[in-house]
Amino acid sequence: MGEAQESFLDDLEREIPVGFDLKSGGFQTPIVLGQKIYVVSGGTNGAAVSFDVQIFDKSTRKWLTPTVLGTQPTLPTGHSAVLLNKDRLLILKRDSTPDDCIWFLEVDTPFVREQKKLLGCEVVAWSKGVKGDAPKPVVICGPSGVGKGTLISKLMKDFPSTFGFSVSHTTRSPRENEKDGVHYHFSERSIMEKDIRDGKFLESANVHGNLYGTSIEAVETVTDSGKRCILDIDVQGTRSVKASSLEVVSIFICPPSFEELEKRLRARGTETEEQIQKRLRNARAELEQRETPGLFDHLLVNDDLEACYMNLKKILNLDRQNIDKYQQFIENGELPVGHSVSETAHKVLINCQTTELGKASSNLFVLDVSSLKGGAPGRTRGLKVYAIENFADGLNGVKPVQTPIY
Numbered sequence: 001m002g003e004a005q006e007s008f009l010d011d012l013e014r015e016i017p018v019g020f021d022l023k024s025g026g027f028q029t030p031i032v033l034g035q036k037i038y039v040v041s042g043g044t045n046g047a048a049v050s051f052d053v054q055i056f057d058k059s060t061r062k063w064l065t066p067t068v069l070g071t072q073p074t075l076p077t078g079h080s081a082v083l084l085n086k087d088r089l090l091i092l093k094r095d096s097t098p099d100d101c102i103w104f105l106e107v108d109t110p111f112v113r114e115q116k117k118l119l120g121c122e123v124v125a126w127s128k129g130v131k132g133d134a135p136k137p138v139v140i141c142g143p144s145g146v147g148k149g150t151l152i153s154k155l156m157k158d159f160p161s162t163f164g165f166s167v168s169h170t171t172r173s174p175r176e177n178e179k180d181g182v183h184y185h186f187s188e189r190s191i192m193e194k195d196i197r198d199g200k201f202l203e204s205a206n207v208h209g210n211l212y213g214t215s216i217e218a219v220e221t222v223t224d225s226g227k228r229c230i231l232d233i234d235v236q237g238t239r240s241v242k243a244s245s246l247e248v249v250s251i252f253i254c255p256p257s258f259e260e261l262e263k264r265l266r267a268r269g270t271e272t273e274e275q276i277q278k279r280l281r282n283a284r285a286e287l288e289q290r291e292t293p294g295l296f297d298h299l300l301v302n303d304d305l306e307a308c309y310m311n312l313k314k315i316l317n318l319d320r321q322n323i324d325k326y327q328q329f330i331e332n333g334e335l336p337v338g339h340s341v342s343e344t345a346h347k348v349l350i351n352c353q354t355t356e357l358g359k360a361s362s363n364l365f366v367l368d369v370s371s372l373k374g375g376a377p378g379r380t381r382g383l384k385v386y387a388i389e390n391f392a393d394g395l396n397g398v399k400p401v402q403t404p405i406y
C-alpha cells in the first residue's frame with residue numbers, strides 16, 4: 001500500500017466510529033463520496049464468503065447496510081477500488097480469470113437513484129465490466145399477433161451464439177407449446193409482486209390483464225453468457241427500460257393493416273374470443289404510441305415475413321464482418337493479476353505487480369473511463385485498456401503503445 005493511501009486510511013479511521021476496524025481480516029476499500037464512505041470488504045482469507053458493502057454516513061455518523069442489486073462477483077483473494085464519474089466504484093479483482101477481473105459497484109447512477117426511490121432505502125448495484133463495445137440489448141415491441149415471437153425465433157435459430165432471449169416473468173397461464181423457464185417464468189401474482197417490491201425487476205407492467213416483467217437476473221443471465229440480449233416487452237416496458245440506465249436498441253413491429261393483425265391473431269388460435277377482443281383493443285393504443293418521440297429507434301412493418309426479417313438483420317448489423325469483430329473482443333482479453341488503481345482526468349491508471357496483462361512488457365495500464373456505457377443491471381460496456389511503456393512524462397505525455405488489451 002502506498003504512503004498516500006496509508007495516510008488516507010489514517011484520516012478515515014479518525015472519521016469513522018470505533019468498532020469497525022478497517023485493517024482487520026480480508027480486504028477492505030473505503031471510498032469517500034460526498035457525505036458517504038462506501039466500505040467494500042472481501043478477501044478469501046477472512047471468514048466472508050461474499051463481498052460486503054457498508055455505508056458510513058458522515059452527517060449522521062451511522063452505518064447503513066444497503067440493498068445490493070445485481071449478481072455479485074465471486075470473492076477474490078483481494079481487490080483494488082477507485083471512484084469513477086462520482087457515481088460508481090471500479091473494483092479490480094486480484095488473481096481473477098481474464099473475463100472476471102473488472103467490476104463496477106454502482107452507487108449513484110441513474111439506475112441506482114431510480115431503485116433508491118422505488119425501494120425507499122440505500123441501494124448499490126453490481127455490474128460486470130465488458131470488453132470492447134459489446135452491442136446493446138434489443139427491445140422488440142409491437143401488438144399481439146404482429147409476429148414478434150416469429151421474428152425472434154428466426155434470429156435465435158440463425159444466430160444461436162450471438163443472441164440470448166430475456167425470459168420474462170408472467171402471471172398468465174402457459175399456452176400449449178410453452179415451457180416454463182424457456183418462453184416465460186410462469187409465476188404466482190403474489191410472489192411476483194413481492195419480487196417487484198424487493199427490487200428484483202428491471203421493469204414490470206400490467207398487459208392484457210396479466211402481470212409481466214423483466215427480472216434483472218433474466219438480463220444478466222444472457223449477458224453473462226456473452227450474448228446480446230433480446231427483450232420481447234410491451235410499450236410500457238419499453239418506456240421503463242428507455243428511462244433506465246440500460247442502453248437498448250428499441251424496435252417497434254407494425255402490422256401491414258389492422259385487418260391482417262386480427263387475421264393472424266385468430267389464425268394463431270391461442271386465445272379465447274374475449275382475450276382476442278382485449279388484445280385488439282390494446283393494439284390500437286399501442287399502435288398510437290409507436291410515434292412517441294425518443295421511444296422507438298426503428299419502426300418495421302411485418303408484411304412479408306422474409307422481407308421484414310432481412311430489414312431486422314440490417315438494423316442489427318448482422319453481416320459476417322461485424323460478428324467476427326465482436327467474437328474477437330470476447331476471445332482476446334487478458335487481465336491483471338495483482339494491482340493497485342488510481343484515477344486522473346477520465347483515465348484510470350492500473351499498476352500491476354506483474355507484467356502479465358496482455359502481451360505488454362509494461363506493468364502500467366490505462367483504463368479510459370470516458371468510454372464507459374450502459375451500467376447496472378448486467379454489464380458496463382465499452383471498456384478500453386491500453387498498456388503504457390513509459391510513465392515518466394505523466395499520463396498526458398504518454399502515448400498508449402501496443403494494441404488495446406480490449
Ligand SMILES: Nc1nc2c(ncn2[C@@H]2O[C@H](COP(=O)(O)OP(=O)(O)O)[C@@H](O)[C@H]2O)c(=O)[nH]1
Pocket residue numbers: 140141142143144145149168169172203204205207208212213214232233234235236237238
Ligand atoms: N412490460 C413487459 N411486457 C412483456 C414482458 N414479456 C412480455 N411482454 C409483453 O406482453 C404482451 C403479451 O405477451 P404474450 O402473452 O406472450 O402474448 P403475444 O404478444 O400475443 O404473444 C406482449 O406485448 C409482450 O411483448 C415483460 O417482461 N415486460
Ligand SMILES: Nc1ncnc2c1ncn2[C@@H]1O[C@H](COP(=O)(O)OP(=O)(O)O)[C@@H](O)[C@H]1O
Pocket residue numbers: 142143144145146147148149150151264265267268302303304305306
Ligand atoms: N409476416 C407474416 N405473415 C403472415 N403471418 C405471420 C407473419 N408473421 C407472423 N405470422 C403469424 O402470425 C401469428 C402471430 O405471430 P407471433 O409471432 O405469435 O406474434 P406475437 O409474438 O407478436 O404475438 C403466428 O401464427 C405467426 O405464424
